[in-house]
Amino acid sequence: MAGDPMTHVMRCTQCGAEAVINMPQHRLKLCGDHLVAWTTKMAQKAIDRYELFTLEERILVAVSGGKDSLALWDILHRLGYASEGLYIHLGIDHEGYSDRSQDAAQRFADEHGLTLNVVNVQTVYGKSVIEAARRRRGGRTCSVCGLVKRHIMNRMAYEGGFAAIATGHNLDDEAAVLLMNTLHWDGHYLSRQAPLLPSIHPRLARKVKPLVLLYEREMAAYALVRQIDYVMQECPYAEGASSIFAKGILNQIERQSPGSKHQFYLGFLRARKGGLIASDASADLPSETCAQCGQPTMAGGLCAFCRLWEAAE
């Protein structure tokens, strides 16, 4: 059933109830219940298709307090996967961003009887990510932040015995990164961009992205229907990031031609699987161990995180 000509109410393609979302790229309009069921099915499809993890494994979900990661945790919990959350407090003061995000993650965990692990970077490591970036000359906040988050996620997954670290990257996120990597023909990043990054060392857990088949607006609608109380504000450092620019371009293309983002990203994954993009994964195998923290590293001496932390003293 399409629209109702009398009232212009949009109708669910599956049951005829009032629809909450129109997804022209899938030729679907869905009511709240069917949207929740469909979104969950798509996440399960990604888990199965890319062999992300099994019901027997424990998953560490990286939660930021935003809609995607909380919706991901919600979906994994509803699907019966054993999961715990990890919130990394980065020390971003702007309008209390980090504190408010932690509160949102904690509220979600409490409401669902789930465990949230919290690592406050300032408390555990003596300075916040923002301070470290400021003190290290030329250190761009997001690259410092990314390095710190990767280090902590790996540490927490290893110490907690988790099989995989799941992040809430959606199709829009992945397509935007793909566009930027393609513009630069960055072979290294292209070869590593995938819904599954296998573990290449016992101390480095597998990284998985179960939401890669879902558009950002589908996740926003899911969070709304499921009444997930998330922080709407983006990280203030995300402003002006190239990925936001790339998302805008892709949205323009999508408006002209629904399904373009989906084709762009899924086509890339097929090409990657078919060997079109050479993998240089073997070049990345860490052979040494950091003298300070014990995490694997490529060169001898300190790992990138410990080097950064020393340089920011």
Ligand code: Q46
């Ligand atoms: S949290 Fe960190 Fe992002 Fe904020 S400082 Fe940049 S990298 S934008 S995903």
Ligand code: ZN
């Ligand atoms: Zn319906």
Ligand code: ZN
């Ligand atoms: Zn180290």
